[in-house]
Amino acid sequence: MSNAIKETDFHFPGQQGFYKGKVRDVYMFDKELIVVASDRISAFDVVLPKPIPYKGQVLNQIAAKFLAATADIVPNWVTSTPDPNVTIGIRCEPFKVEMVIRGYMSGHAAREYQAGKRTICGVEMPDHMRENDPFPTPIITPTTKADEGHDEDISREEILKQGIVSASDYEQLEKYTRALFQRGQEMANEMGLILVDTKYEFGKVGDKILLIDEIHTPDSSRYFYADGYEENQAKGIAQKQLSKEFVRQWLISNGFQGKDGQSVPEMTDEIVESISDRYIELFEKITGEKFQKANTTEIESRIEKAILSHLGQKIN
CATH class of the missing domain: 3.30.470.20 (ATP-grasp fold, B domain)
Known part of the structure; x- marks a missing residue:
């Protein structure tokens, strides 16, 4: 199994705040946001216990493609995507x-x-x-x-x-x-x-x-x-x-719909890998492009370096 991003905990120069969503970690600055698409996965408003390798990259790159393809209709918040899992853009209300x-x-x-x-x-x-x-x-x-x-x-x-x-x-x-x-x-x-x-x-x-x-x-x-x-x-x-419906159906078939007293079924390595494979398949069918897996050997370090480079800082 490849490494996956469960969460990040960076501290950047000039950072004013941090918000952890269900699947994204958001670093707030004066006029911009730096968003890390983690590999967390949620269903029925519950974050599942294991991250899915490449899921964050899949969603981040699909979004980047469609935001670029619709910029003639409405301006969007994105200013750069310095890493397969990172989007940087304008902080707005x-x-x-x-x-x-x-x-x-x-x-x-x-x-x-x-x-x-x-x-x-x-x-x-x-x-x-x-x-x-x-x-x-x-x-x-x-x-x-x-x-x-x-x-x-x-x-x-x-x-x-x-x-x-x-x-x-x-x-x-x-x-x-x-x-x-x-x-x-x-x-x-x-x-x-x-x-x-x-x-x-x-x-x-x-x-x-x-x-x-x-x-x-x-x-x-x-x-x-x-x-x-x-x-x-x-x-x-x-x-x-x-869509993500296949994940919901797997949970439902194993007795979980996010209700009180229910437990998330065991996420075996086989289940995690099969979900990862499906997300990659979704990427290729939606975009018509071949998915290029990013290097995940030191994934947090890779992401931190990309963000620091954007901020004009050198990593120690």
Whole structure:
């Protein structure tokens, strides 16, 4: 097994703060953020006990590719990627909502629909839809961005009523979200895939809105294989997915859904390696590029050197 990054604990000159997310370690400076994509993996809002080799590199490089490919639509936070696991960019004030957009009746929307609901986040869903059918037009179903706990569904009207985002900014976020999703779908189609749903996060520096975080990765998006989609829908067969869903299904089949009293099943070396292999497969199918494994013999040292070089410092 290759080495993997479970966590980092660097201390850089000029550093003002540190934040450890579920999968990323964020080093804060006056005007920039340095984000290390660790190999931690989460499911059901729980960080699993073992990291997955190359997972951080996979997500970081997919995000870098799609952020670069959409920079003509909306400016983004990235200024450089000095290491396969590191992204450096502009520190801005994040909007307190995540812009979720759905092209198909899948995932959370399908579960709500099957429970008899015909409205999600204030958006009406047509009658007589089946799971994984396309919506007539993609729908935006925002969530609150919780500092702790779970994100919650919220409507456009409630966002404006509570003053979470101004009307003019929210209108711009919706325009950016639809344009990004259209570009993402076009790029997915070129790879023989369908971009089913995804989420975008935005921030602001002064009066300028920036696209932040990662986009179009298998952790933030759901993909179907285009080949066989129509036939599967006609027969009522589950669609073949390209996402983190396989990890959730492994956990569910072993009695874990993040509920009280449940224990994460044993992550054997074989399980860890198989998840790593799947993430590499996801990278190659989504990008159409061959995955180049980074050197992991001294992975923390490699990352620290890259960041110090960016900061203009020499490592001791």
